[in-house]
Amino acid sequence: MRDLPRRPLRAAPDLRHHRKVIASRPTPVAWLIAPAALLFVLFFVLPFAVMATMSFFSHNPVSNPNAVLTFRHYQRFIDDSAGIFHEALLSTLRIGLITTAIALAIGYPLAHWMARMQSRLGHALLLMAVIAPMLTGIVVRTFAWMTLLQDKGVVNTLLISWGFTEKPLPLMYNEFGTVVALVHIYVPFMVLTLTGVIGRIDERLEQAARSLGASRARTFLEVTLPLSVPGILAGSLLVFALSISAYVTPSLMGGTSVLTLPMLIAQQVGTSFNPGFAGALGVILLTVSLAIVVAYNRILARLSGQGNLA
């Protein structure tokens, strides 16, 4: 009996060592996550770090030995002598927010319908209808909108021939046309994100609310909507992020009257050959967007009573 307690004591250090060895080995889950993590580091962290570093240098420090550390790119944005940089930032955020709001307004009912559809065939057909536009490239879809909305396009031609207007309506080369095309392109992202979340909401909760006397509207507002907040959040963030970083659609649909930060960034890289200022604009866009995302998260979490979302 005296020896008995000693055994575990002797064995204990070995066990701890064994546990340490096990703990230091990557788990299968870690191995599965590794490719995604690597991708994230390679295609987001690394490029962003390079871009952020460049934004603090006067010239490219790799190729130019005279490059010095500077804050001048940020100063240039802050000073904004001609008043176009701040306007471009506001325009970018405005387009992003409006596109997200409209995509949510269009996407939520569609996603709800899809999630609650009993017919498998109906669900499949609806899914196909949602996904179909994604099978065509953004450039092609944008050109299709140009064909529809330009002065001599299908819409204006019909409106004029039916006598609703004498002059073509300004449907493109402005923010309206840009938002219309962006909404069309990004609604599928909203619908697909929301469908999954709404589909997982237990329908019995809605039935319970109804049996307790709640109207359809109240059931939706107090049961379905709060429970679908994670989907609204994810879909909105996805659409917002895609909208504020869009380059092709605002360039083609906005003409010269729309100027967004991605357009300015492309201009700085492609024709002004100023990667430092382009980097600064990129950092500013990301910082402001993150601030908006955090604020949006908190507001939605507070409204839905799900504090853990914030």
Add this chain to the structure above:
Amino acid sequence: MTRTVPFRRRSLIRTAAGLAAAATLGAPAVLRAQTRTLRITTWGGKWGEMMKGQVLPAFEKEFKCTVQADQAFPFLPKLQASPKGDPIYDVLHTNSNEQWKAVDEGLVMAKITAREVPNIADIYPYAISDKIVGVSIFTSAIGLGFRTDKGLAKPTSWKALADSKLAGQRGGYIIPVNSLGQAHLMMLGKVYGKGLNDLDAAFKAMAELKPIKLVDFTGQMEKMLLAGEVSMGVIHDSGIYRYDGQNQPVDFAIPSEGVLALEQVLNVTPGSKVRDLAFAYIDYMLRPDVQKLLAEGVWYSPSNRKVKLDPKFDAKLFNTEAKVAQLIQPDWKWYNARKDDIDARVTRILRD
């Protein structure tokens, strides 16, 4: 002895197989080492078709090399991103404004002389002037393109573009991204102010041109003129003359204040590993036969004085001392130094 024979045969077969495999695997590398590669930039469209279809294959054959031609614009950011000691291009083909930016960053050579490119001895002085970094192999003239079916008189001055009848029917460029737009802005300074560098006069005149339809490249301006979306616009002569004989109601006008040179400039990257081949390529592009072929193919004015053009091209292109004297070469070094401020100010003016 009898036992060693199979062994030798086997080892012989093994050795032969090994050598064959090594030769098979190594052959492309050996071939690559023997065939030098010249990496260049060049335009697309009709120019690109002629380059890839005729000019470059002939060069490859004569100089026993391969040419990799990048047509995916913009070129300078790619060159900026590549190591100076091993640049992505050996020869950079751009308009003059970009060459000035490139030389500022040490990405291209500051000067090319007839010692490296013998045909430079035969080119017009403007093509190697102090307004050029590298060598201008062709130029086109920036003037006014107009519709001939709109009852417009052929413009004789740049001021014609400001005619109130053309409100919303005149075309220009998004100045931050297009060198024709930048050149036009400087010309406004000359026409309405004290000279090409009079930016205040230029900005004021630019504001007077509103409403104006803006595009970001010349191909779009050609389409707008052909479609009748604009009645008059800033464009280079090549963009109008290339529709010669196609019964299009468009023409090109040379304003009395002069036309601006839109040079096609070649330059060599200092870190090129095939610098001799790069110079040979520029020399080849300046040969009279190559110059004639491309000049008549895309309506560019050749830089080589010895080129004899066919009559219809001879009548319109800038190919005599007297004609090239009309070309105004902007000071792109001066412009580039102020580009950020100009971009911001002109964007503000055209958005208000």
